[in-house]
Amino acid sequence: MSIFRFRGGVHPNDKKQQTEHQAIEKLAMPKMLYIPVLQHIGSPLESLVNVGDKVLKGEKIAESSAFLVSPIHAPTSGTIKKIENHYFTLMGEMNTIFLEPDGEDKWCELFPIADWKKATKDELLKQIKNCGVVGLGGASFPTQIKLDPPLDVKIDTLLLNGAECEPYLTSDNRVMLEKTSQMIEGIQILKKILNVENVIIGIEDNKKEAIAKLKEAVLETGIDIKVLKTLYPQGGEKQLIKATLNREVPSGKLPMSVGVVVQNTTTAVAIYEAVVNGTPIIDKVVTVAGNAVKAPKNIQALIGTPISELLDAGNTNREEIDKLIVGGPMMGMAQHTELVPVVKGTSGVLGLTLSETNHCKSRACIGCGKCIEVCPMGLTPIMYPRIAENESWEEMKTYNLMDCIECGCCSYICPSNRPLTESIKLGKTKLREMMCK
Numbered sequence: 001m002s003i004f005r006f007r008g009g010v011h012p013n014d015k016k017q018q019t020e021h022q023a024i025e026k027l028a029m030p031k032m033l034y035i036p037v038l039q040h041i042g043s044p045l046e047s048l049v050n051v052g053d054k055v056l057k058g059e060k061i062a063e064s065s066a067f068l069v070s071p072i073h074a075p076t077s078g079t080i081k082k083i084e085n086h087y088f089t090l091m092g093e094m095n096t097i098f099l100e101p102d103g104e105d106k107w108c109e110l111f112p113i114a115d116w117k118k119a120t121k122d123e124l125l126k127q128i129k130n131c132g133v134v135g136l137g138g139a140s141f142p143t144q145i146k147l148d149p150p151l152d153v154k155i156d157t158l159l160l161n162g163a164e165c166e167p168y169l170t171s172d173n174r175v176m177l178e179k180t181s182q183m184i185e186g187i188q189i190l191k192k193i194l195n196v197e198n199v200i201i202g203i204e205d206n207k208k209e210a211i212a213k214l215k216e217a218v219l220e221t222g223i224d225i226k227v228l229k230t231l232y233p234q235g236g237e238k239q240l241i242k243a244t245l246n247r248e249v250p251s252g253k254l255p256m257s258v259g260v261v262v263q264n265t266t267t268a269v270a271i272y273e274a275v276v277n278g279t280p281i282i283d284k285v286v287t288v289a290g291n292a293v294k295a296p297k298n299i300q301a302l303i304g305t306p307i308s309e310l311l312d313a314g315n316t317n318r319e320e321i322d323k324l325i326v327g328g329p330m331m332g333m334a335q336h337t338e339l340v341p342v343v344k345g346t347s348g349v350l351g352l353t354l355s356e357t358n359h360c361k362s363r364a365c366i367g368c369g370k371c372i373e374v375c376p377m378g379l380t381p382i383m384y385p386r387i388a389e390n391e392s393w394e395e396m397k398t399y400n401l402m403d404c405i406e407c408g409c410c411s412y413i414c415p416s417n418r419p420l421t422e423s424i425k426l427g428k429t430k431l432r433e434m435m436c437k
């Protein structure tokens with residue numbers, strides 16, 4: 001058990017018992033796939049296809065020449081029916097490719113790397129980029145960029161993030177259990193790219209089965225497993241680095257500034273698939289849970305599947321849903337429609353009932369300081385609603401707003417139900433708008 005602890009954090013009921021023992025199930029082929037041209041941090045891609053085109057499974061259908069990008073591939077074979085704006089989990093609407101499956105599910109030609117041990121770093125990075133691999137822990141940062149730090153930066157540790165600290169979510173846990181050997185080979189590929197010896201998997205102690213399986217799988221690999229006491233938000237990169245290595249990433253800096261590259265354990269499986277099989281990311285394991293979901297489960301869904309089909313598969317009572325969330329309850333996004341599609345970064349779909357949501361009215365701050373105590377970034381959340389009320393957005397910078405990881409610990413703990421996370425998100429949007437002017 002690791003002896004280090006990051007600052008702050010909270011202990012929400014992890015609710016993982018709903019799905020932690022549910023093996024991954026494949027969803028039936030949807031009638032239509034809605035594939036947004038933005039599924040990574042960065043700018044939207046250009047569509048490579050036109051209405052009426054026939055595509056094969058795995059064929060590249062959207063790309064861009066920009067630096068911070070990751071291409072998108074057809075999740076099955078079929079016909080392009082439309083390309084137009086459609087509902088999107090993150091920001092209202094997004095240009096979307098409508099793909100009607102032809103039922104044949106026929107692959108295009110794939111180009112795996114025959115012997116990755118003999119491949120160069122550049123060849124491996126190119127393969128990872130071509131297969132559209134992004135960080136699958138939710139951040140969706142293009143992986144080829146994260147694995148290629150500047151030459152003057154010395155990386156000594158590869159840290160695998162298996163914390164999955166958000167309540168309800170168990171998709172990473174199932175992937176670690178069911179795709180263990182692929183994950184370990186993916187880690188070996190990462191190790192070669194980064195040229196590091198020190199490899200750690202950080203995993204929380206509420207995943208007993210996965211811990212036992214991984215301990216067996218890493219024998220004679222040199223990979224170290226650090227079992228961490230469950231604490232939210234341990235899956236944050238900076239928090240995981242502190243908990244496993246006792247290193248502090250300074251304000252405004254990235255993990256590479258302390259010699260670490262962090263990758264999600266599910267991303268390691270995607271890297272294996274890209275390099276060894278030449279397979280791009282075309283699907284995602286998603287936890288479907290919450291009390292309105294009568295048969296909660298982990299579903300392997302094609303990218304572009306509307307979440308309504310996942311809710312159907314979970315035998316969800318729509319009338320009981322008070323809040324529909326994509327992601328986890330702490331950091332996920334509330335949705336107003338079930339027509340939003342699964343994208344590469346989708347980890348959960350939650351149908352929460354009234355008993356699982358918080359509708360208490362916001363009251364005056366009582367100055368208890370609990371929000372400051374639990375903030376893992378050492379911020380002063382109490383200030384943000386006050387500043388937001390005055391619309392003095394520049395002042396938010398004085399309180400290091402951009403360091404906030406939007407973990408929601410402050411809102412979770414606040415006895416007055418102050419709009420802390422809301423004012424933080426609003427402040428960030430306003431500051432970004434001001435920077436773009």
Ligand code: SF4
Nearest residue numbers: 375404405407408410
């Ligand atoms: S949401 Fe931001 S301010 Fe609130 S606890 Fe998390 S890091 Fe701190």
Ligand code: SF4
Nearest residue numbers: 365366368369371414
């Ligand atoms: S936790 Fe809520 S009530 Fe307590 S100081 Fe922070 S904002 Fe005020």
